[in-house]
Amino acid sequence: MRVLVIGSGGREHALCWKLRQQHPEIELYCAPGNGGISEYATIVPITVDAIDQLVGFAQDQHIDLTVVGPELPLSLGIVDSFQAAGLAIFGPTRLAAEIESSKAFAKDFMQRNSIPTADFRIFNDAAAAVQYIATCTLPVVVKADGLAAGKGVVVCHDRVQAQQAVIECMQKHKKVVIEEFLEGEEFSLMAFVDGTAVLPLIAAQDHKAVYDGDQGPNTGGMGAYAPLPHFSASVIDYAVENILQPTAIALCKEGRPFTGILYAGLMLTSSGVKVIEFNARFGDPETQVILPCLESDLLSLFQACVEHRLVDVGELIWNQQVAVGVVLAAQGYPGAYATGQVIGGIENAIKQGALVFHAGTKKIDNQFVSAGGRVLNIVGTGPGLITARNCVYEAVAAVQFEGMHYRRDIAAKALAKMVQKDIAN
Ligand code: AMP
Ligand code: GLY
Numbered sequence: 001m002r003v004l005v006i007g008s009g010g011r012e013h014a015l016c017w018k019l020r021q022q023h024p025e026i027e028l029y030c031a032p033g034n035g036g037i038s039e040y041a042t043i044v045p046i047t048v049d050a051i052d053q054l055v056g057f058a059q060d061q062h063i064d065l066t067v068v069g070p071e072l073p074l075s076l077g078i079v080d081s082f083q084a085a086g087l088a089i090f091g092p093t094r095l096a097a098e099i100e101s102s103k104a105f106a107k108d109f110m111q112r113n114s115i116p117t118a119d120f121r122i123f124n125d126a127a128a129a130v131q132y133i134a135t136c137t138l139p140v141v142v143k144a145d146g147l148a149a150g151k152g153v154v155v156c157h158d159r160v161q162a163q164q165a166v167i168e169c170m171q172k173h174k175k176v177v178i179e180e181f182l183e184g185e186e187f188s189l190m191a192f193v194d195g196t197a198v199l200p201l202i203a204a205q206d207h208k209a210v211y212d213g214d215q216g217p218n219t220g221g222m223g224a225y226a227p228l229p230h231f232s233a234s235v236i237d238y239a240v241e242n243i244l245q246p247t248a249i250a251l252c253k254e255g256r257p258f259t260g261i262l263y264a265g266l267m268l269t270s271s272g273v274k275v276i277e278f279n280a281r282f283g284d285p286e287t288q289v290i291l292p293c294l295e296s297d298l299l300s301l302f303q304a305c306v307e308h309r310l311v312d313v314g315e316l317i318w319n320q321q322v323a324v325g326v327v328l329a330a331q332g333y334p335g336a337y338a339t340g341q342v343i344g345g346i347e348n349a350i351k352q353g354a355l356v357f358h359a360g361t362k363k364i365d366n367q368f369v370s371a372g373g374r375v376l377n378i379v380g381t382g383p384g385l386i387t388a389r390n391c392v393y394e395a396v397a398a399v400q401f402e403g404m405h406y407r408r409d410i411a412a413k414a415l416a417k418m419v420q421k422d423i424a425n
Helices: 010-022 051-060 071-075 078-084 094-101 103-112 126-133 159-172 233-253 286-293 298-306 346-351 385-396 412-421
Strands: 002-007 027-032 065-068 120-123 140-144 153-156 176-180 185-194 197-200 209-211 215-218 223-226 259-269 272-279 322-329 355-358 361-364 367-370 374-382
Touching: 002 010, 002 051, 010 027, 010 286, 010 298, 010 355, 010 374, 027 051, 051 078, 065 078, 065 298, 071 078, 071 094, 078 094, 094 103, 094 233, 094 259, 094 272, 103 120, 103 176, 103 272, 120 126, 126 159, 126 176, 140 159, 153 159, 159 176, 185 233, 185 286, 185 298, 197 233, 223 286, 233 259, 233 272, 259 298, 286 322, 286 355, 286 374, 322 385, 346 355, 346 385, 374 385, 385 412
Parallel strands: 002 027, 002 065
Antiparallel strands: 120 176, 140 153, 140 176, 185 197, 185 259, 209 215, 223 322, 259 272, 322 374, 355 374, 361 367
8 A cells, every 4th residue: 555645744754653653564655754754754855735746646656545744735725636636635625624724714614603712803904903902802812814834823912012913914914813812721632534523532732832831932832742631531522522523514514524634722711612723634743742642543544534434433542651742943943943953862862762753854964954943853651741751851851953942841731730639640
């Protein structure tokens, strides 16, 4: 069997690693991949937005299944193009992927389908939006209506900042969403979806701000852990029944049936779970901590979705481990960052029992060098949060490259809550 994974980040490395681990026999390709992925898959030098070239490659190489990692090709209609060419592909169509690529669509969709979310207003006129800011309750959240790699959202604590955010947003985008600030604990819940059947994964928590204590600007994600030992099963069940399931059904009803991974970014507020955002794909860096816990066969799950027989799969099987992932970022990230730094110590991190997923690396002359803002994901696993955290931070200490920075508090809040409840191990 020939499988093509599209993307080049830590998420795609984790996908390739799991597919290779469970299926040594498959022929695995990754476009465009990265330094780490080259050890598991044949690298295909085609960028994720070159849809026609990707279709051509899949046809020429008789690819049996393509799995899409990032949002950009989904928003460009890669799934529609592959399907039109008779090629099997895991991911939503362009119309279904609008749940991520247009925040305005997603908010209106949630409102008309009674999916719990923050109150909001949408503006296509900067002056009206600025005027609205003068009257709304603070803090307020300003969101660009388009893909922005996790960086199109500003949580504003004063009106001047909010008005500036609106003006900057309207210079690049046609619409701006202004929404109520939700107070609470954020978490990510993903599910395999094939139209109406929904099969949830374990929940995870991302850490979006660049510095410890959730300080500094937002990034694509600085670390994650899964599952969430301090969350009750009833919260997760509620979110599946009241958010993921009705969303899949409503997307079908509205003529946008969703196949792929539906990702809900959620806030556990004092008045229940509410949606912050939907994504139409695997989360990054959540996937890097969820897949090490998965026992079920990933390839069969992709096939079951594509062939619309997810309903026959039953529950997913997990290995009862906890995984904690720390992102090692380049100097300057999430702003302009340095590349080309030689990375040392990866082998030592692996010897210590950690997994190392590459996000932005290249292999040059048998050496890994940095080639992106997020460079590596180090993932530690263990029977509990303490062991998994110890594992990851010991491994992080073994890795070095010039200007490397990372958060030292991944999963720290959860640990503090568990210690309070006396359930830490
Ligand atoms: P998004 O791209 O919509 O996920 O937003 C990025 C981050 O901004 C989220 O992960 C939250 O931490 C924060 N955020 C977005 N919307 C809200 C909101 N309504 N209330 C509080 N925080 C939010
Ligand atoms: N971890 C957030 C995202 O994948 O968008």
